[in-house]
Amino acid sequence: MLHGGGPTAVLNASLAGVVEACRAEPSIAALYGAERGVEGLLGDAIVDLFAEDPGLWEDIARAPGSALGSSRRRITDADYEQMLATLDRLGVAWVLLNGGNGTMEMALGLHHAARTAGANLTVVGIPKTIDNDLAGTDHTPGYASAGRFFASCLRDVGADNRALPGITVLEVLGRNAGWLAAASTLARRGPEDPPHLTYFPERPLPFDSLAADVERVYRKLGRVVVSVCEGQLDANGEPFGADVRVSSRAPLALNLAHTLAQRLTSALKIPARSEKPGLFGRSCAALASETDRIEARNCGAAAVRGALAGRGGYMVSIQRNPGLSYNPSYNFTPLEDVAGRERLFPEHWLPAAPEDDLPAFRAWALPITGEIPSYKNLRGVRIF
Amino acid sequence: MLHGGGPTAVLNASLAGVVEACRAEPSIAALYGAERGVEGLLGDAIVDLFAEDPGLWEDIARAPGSALGSSRRRITDADYEQMLATLDRLGVAWVLLNGGNGTMEMALGLHHAARTAGANLTVVGIPKTIDNDLAGTDHTPGYASAGRFFASCLRDVGADNRALPGITVLEVLGRNAGWLAAASTLARRGPEDPPHLTYFPERPLPFDSLAADVERVYRKLGRVVVSVCEGQLDANGEPFGADVRVSSRAPLALNLAHTLAQRLTSALKIPARSEKPGLFGRSCAALASETDRIEARNCGAAAVRGALAGRGGYMVSIQRNPGLSYNPSYNFTPLEDVAGRERLFPEHWLPAAPEDDLPAFRAWALPITGEIPSYKNLRGVRIF
Numbered sequence: 001m002l003h004g005g006g007p008t009a010v011l012n013a014s015l016a017g018v019v020e021a022c023r024a025e026p027s028i029a030a031l032y033g034a035e036r037g038v039e040g041l042l043g044d045a046i047v048d049l050f051a052e053d054p055g056l057w058e059d060i061a062r063a064p065g066s067a068l069g070s071s072r073r074r075i076t077d078a079d080y081e082q083m084l085a086t087l088d089r090l091g092v093a094w095v096l097l098n099g100g101n102g103t104m105e106m107a108l109g110l111h112h113a114a115r116t117a118g119a120n121l122t123v124v125g126i127p128k129t130i131d132n133d134l135a136g137t138d139h140t141p142g143y144a145s146a147g148r149f150f151a152s153c154l155r156d157v158g159a160d161n162r163a164l165p166g167i168t169v170l171e172v173l174g175r176n177a178g179w180l181a182a183a184s185t186l187a188r189r190g191p192e193d194p195p196h197l198t199y200f201p202e203r204p205l206p207f208d209s210l211a212a213d214v215e216r217v218y219r220k221l222g223r224v225v226v227s228v229c230e231g232q233l234d235a236n237g238e239p240f241g242a243d244v245r246v247s248s249r250a251p252l253a254l255n256l257a258h259t260l261a262q263r264l265t266s267a268l269k270i271p272a273r274s275e276k277p278g279l280f281g282r283s284c285a286a287l288a289s290e291t292d293r294i295e296a297r298n299c300g301a302a303a304v305r306g307a308l309a310g311r312g313g314y315m316v317s318i319q320r321n322p323g324l325s326y327n328p329s330y331n332f333t334p335l336e337d338v339a340g341r342e343r344l345f346p347e348h349w350l351p352a353a354p355e356d357d358l359p360a361f362r363a364w365a366l367p368i369t370g371e372i373p374s375y376k377n378l379r380g381v382r383i384f
Numbered sequence: 385m386l387h388g389g390g391p392t393a394v395l396n397a398s399l400a401g402v403v404e405a406c407r408a409e410p411s412i413a414a415l416y417g418a419e420r421g422v423e424g425l426l427g428d429a430i431v432d433l434f435a436e437d438p439g440l441w442e443d444i445a446r447a448p449g450s451a452l453g454s455s456r457r458r459i460t461d462a463d464y465e466q467m468l469a470t471l472d473r474l475g476v477a478w479v480l481l482n483g484g485n486g487t488m489e490m491a492l493g494l495h496h497a498a499r500t501a502g503a504n505l506t507v508v509g510i511p512k513t514i515d516n517d518l519a520g521t522d523h524t525p526g527y528a529s530a531g532r533f534f535a536s537c538l539r540d541v542g543a544d545n546r547a548l549p550g551i552t553v554l555e556v557l558g559r560n561a562g563w564l565a566a567a568s569t570l571a572r573r574g575p576e577d578p579p580h581l582t583y584f585p586e587r588p589l590p591f592d593s594l595a596a597d598v599e600r601v602y603r604k605l606g607r608v609v610v611s612v613c614e615g616q617l618d619a620n621g622e623p624f625g626a627d628v629r630v631s632s633r634a635p636l637a638l639n640l641a642h643t644l645a646q647r648l649t650s651a652l653k654i655p656a657r658s659e660k661p662g663l664f665g666r667s668c669a670a671l672a673s674e675t676d677r678i679e680a681r682n683c684g685a686a687a688v689r690g691a692l693a694g695r696g697g698y699m700v701s702i703q704r705n706p707g708l709s710y711n712p713s714y715n716f717t718p719l720e721d722v723a724g725r726e727r728l729f730p731e732h733w734l735p736a737a738p739e740d741d742l743p744a745f746r747a748w749a750l751p752i753t754g755e756i757p758s759y760k761n762l763r764g765v766r767i768f
Contacts, residue, residue: 003547006544006548007543007544007547007548009540011547032767033762035764036549044768045766046766046767046768047762047764047765047766047767048765048766048767049762051763051765052762052763052765053763056760056762059759059760060760060762063543063759063760064540064543064544064759065540065543065544065545065546065547065759066547066548067547067761067762068547068762069546069547069548069549070547070548071548072548090767152668152669152670153664153668156393156448156449156664156667156668156669157663157664157667159391159447159448159449159667160390160391160448160449160663160666160667161449161663162449162453163387163391163395163449163450163451163452163453163454164390164391164450164453164454164455164456165420165453168663243642243646254642254645254646254658255639255642258627258638258639258642261638262627262638273662273663274638274660275660275661275662275663275664276658276659276660276661277659277660277661277664278657278659279541279544279545279552279657279659280537280540280541280659280661282544283540283541283543283544284536284537284540285536285540286536286670286671287670375443375447375448375449376440376443376444376447377451378417378431378433378436378440378444378451378452379435379436379437380419380431381431381432381435381436382429382430382431382432383416383430383431383432383474384428384430
């Protein structure tokens, strides 16, 4: 069992689901966890998960982060060989890898390496990412909790902005995919509710368009809350901001919201503030979705079932069954159909204008994030 | 009734307390609210608070922001004259002003102006500020909720940092006062828990000291979470950061955490990330303290009692009574003893080193923030 990539609020729930399912299965003699993900597997830092107090897992299941630790290490062919040697030495029959795009690529690589080496190893992936950009599943554990966080955050920061009006630029996680930008609108009930403008990284954003949008809303409402994704690029496909980190996936402005707020202040002569709750967005336990917690746990348990059934080279996927009420089931998708793909926000759900509601997305998202209540306002009966 | 300054998560609870107390008092014929604080009073935007549905106030009491709106306007002598004329025209007998330092200065100014003009007007202040820097009260409504937010935030971001180790610089609100920096440590149980380093704006911070502290903790734990206050100044008393706003109170770097993270990355060759949940820190309803909500409401009710008793020129203050359990009462402090003063974090509670615990502060704070549970970790029994 090992973790890869950035943690979420419910990654540990999947781990608890794995442990629970393994303890319930008499044929499983031992369950090991690699500390700090693949680093632990390559560095012989392996722990016995059956040695933990069984009562601990309920607490672990509700804690953010990763109880085992994680890693962003990129794997080489030599790494795969070393991993296989270690797994063989330990007598491991199957490996579960819980992570996002990079981790599913590694799972597929390990699956192929085992096949090539003639090793009898079953590799099963467990999906995880707040960005919701994994292919082959209706959604990924972690996304609904981060979505609930940003919907609540935009609502509350919007209440503040309504009380003391101005321009607020709020930076939302999600890299190249607008799933969390979309989720940031879930507490909206009408055009006066925040965010007033929502931008999707799937579309380049000329600064002049942003400034014109902000000015238009400000003239109308006297205040503006802007939701912008961390991976937003400008008209030339370049990141806004002076400090840019180029990762394997895409360039990211490290000071995006701040830069946009400063540029809007200069362009419009209206004070703009920025807000950037990034790491808290993926770790906040208080705003996690209970449905997400349950599904993450179920994905862990499903992975154990898959491994026992010999589903090597597959990832657990969440399927939304037809019917009036939300009803998920847990299936398996070939890693070949997941690895190296990025699932962006659907083109046909993208709004025509940044002020627009997202009714189809909303109907899709609320069953997994849970309802996000909005606040009531005074009628405000003037005495003159 | 009017609001001043930045909203908190419980400012509306004080408003609900005022309305509730006024509705219960048959001698009070009308209660008006000024929209957008003093702007509404100067601009004749006054609403009838008895015209609202009485059932609404329970909802309003739990909403962040300010249902009436607020303002940061600085008041001139001519403004006071106009305010008095409007209040006289409306037949207003007393005015309640709910806010922080600036608002209490305005309350005192209005009190003096009324005396000078021979007007029969009772001015009472209701304390409010997340920074907890108001004199004359044990603490201010709004502080405990923001404290609970930052304690939870540092705990959860710390769980993330433990899973994927590195340097994380988290910027905490509080201006020149370290009350919220101190509160950010409330989920700590030991030296391995975040924040590992906490800095107080009451002391200048040479960058070299910060870098040496961060490197020392990183060598020991392999990770570091730094809690730094938005108003932190460097060895020369200057703000860190390229973008600085000079307010009436103090200079503030708008990109403090980002700047420190970039400089630490350069100096130590270890990747550092920054996090800045500012507006959400003062508005997050989900992490507000229930004790704070109750006290804010009680402060509103106490202000009405004070006004009826002719306590003009006073501010409601929270007093902590002696005894084994926390037991507050609501008294009155002369505005003369509040206005223009800034209550910094007590010298004798400041830690000797940035790694140190704050036992005296902790005992003082937990009754108002509520307990902040920490997370359990695996024992981690290695198989080799």
